[in-house]
Amino acid sequence: MPGNDRPHGARRRPGSKKGPTKGSGGNRRQGLEGKGPTPRAEDRVGHPKARARARAEARAAQPTRARQLEKIRRRFGVPEDHEIVCGRNAAAEAARAGVPISRVFMAVSAESDDRLGAVVRRAVLVGAPVLETTRLDLEALTEGAAHQGVAIEIPAYEYTDADLLLERARALGHTPLLVALDQVTDPHNLGAVLRSAGAFGADGVIIPERRSAGVSATAWKVSAGAAARVRVARETNLVRTLERLKKEGCFVVGLDGGGETLVEELTLADAPLVVVTGAEGTGLSRLVRQTCDVIASIPIATKVESLNAAVATGIALYEVDRLRRAAQAGS
Incomplete structure (x- = not known):
């Protein structure tokens, strides 16, 4: 068509090559193979769920309070036919009434209360050991009762008729x-x-x-x-x-x-x-x-x-x- 004699289509630049190539030589083979299924969020390093899982596993590895208290109870070895009586009034009344005391557990000083002094005197009289303990020990022995810093071990109650x-x-x-x-x-x-x-x-x-x-x-x-x-x-x-x-x-x-x-x-x-x-x-x-x-x-x-x-x-x-x-x- 007159006035429109420009060649149609793309023009090859001088010096460029056209035609099939021999391939990448394996340079992209690993990328083409893929990475497999996507890991779960808990398994991805640095993911929030992975960090939460690690914290939970660390807590589980540590001894829980219940297991810790049970371990303390076993360490003191209270016989099944004995009772642990706790509280200053209860322990003092038992001591004054002559209830046989096997052991005394104290997490406070006997000098702070006359009731505690009565318990210690009774224990010394009958030859019962007075053990210095922690409040955690008493919590374990009394199974969480309000012990007021003292507990005594006595034989099981003897009923009458x-x-x-x-x-x-x-x-x-x-x-x-x-x-x-x-x-x-x-x-x-x-x-x-x-x-x-x-x-x-x-x-x-x-x-x-x-x-x-x-x-x-x-x-x-x-x-x-x-x-x-x-x-x-x-x-x-x-x-x-x-x-x-x-x-x-x-x-x-x-x-x-x-x-x-x-x-x-x-x-x-x-x-x-x-x-x-x-x-x-x-x-x-x-x-x-x-x-x-x-x-x-x-x-x-x-x-x-x-x-x-x-x-x-x-x-x-x-x-x-x-x-x-x-x-x-x-x-």
Whole structure:
């Protein structure tokens, strides 16, 4: 076409070569082969998930606190038939009551508290070693309880029986007052009942062998040492025990919110008594209720459904003690 005589297409520069080449000579072969599947984030060096995984593995390699405490407990080698009682009041009361002490563990100085001094003196008297420990040691021995810097090792609690409690009360020359717990399984409640029994002059506490809390380290601690002064009887059958005590001249008073008699109006207060408290929630069992001579109640506000078993027992013992004192004052 006139005026458009320029050549079409790309023009080769002078001196350039065109045509197939022989290849790269293997210089790019590694890159063409690829690097395989992408590693997980946890396996990539420097990745945040990889760093987090490394920290977790380091923590797992270190001993956990639970394993550390268990190791400490094994190091002290407390026999299975022994108890660890902790707290200054509980330890001091046990020492004053002559409870056999195997070892004393202390993380504080005995010079700071007279109660600690009483524990050390008792230990020296019976030849029990006094070991200087750390608070971590005591935490392990007491399984995390509030130890107040002292704990003692004692043999397992030796229970008595209800007949001996009654004989001992009569030998002391006062009107017997016993407490029976019907299926109270919380050791805190048992400890609190022992404390109330000691405060209001009860001669002992009766518990059944089955479905009941025993005198454990927790009960010792809560009782603030009263477990050393108030004896506990453990009976195979609570109903038969109550019937036997009735034949011995005791009246059995059961505590229940629906009782027909108010505790503060008990006419039997100055007679030999057995005050029976049932489990919180379920209350007295059917056979125990049928065995009671009187079912007494504690007046409470309608907004509250019921009282804690230990609280109810403490109130009842207070009222019995008050009525007995009033009777003695009037005679």
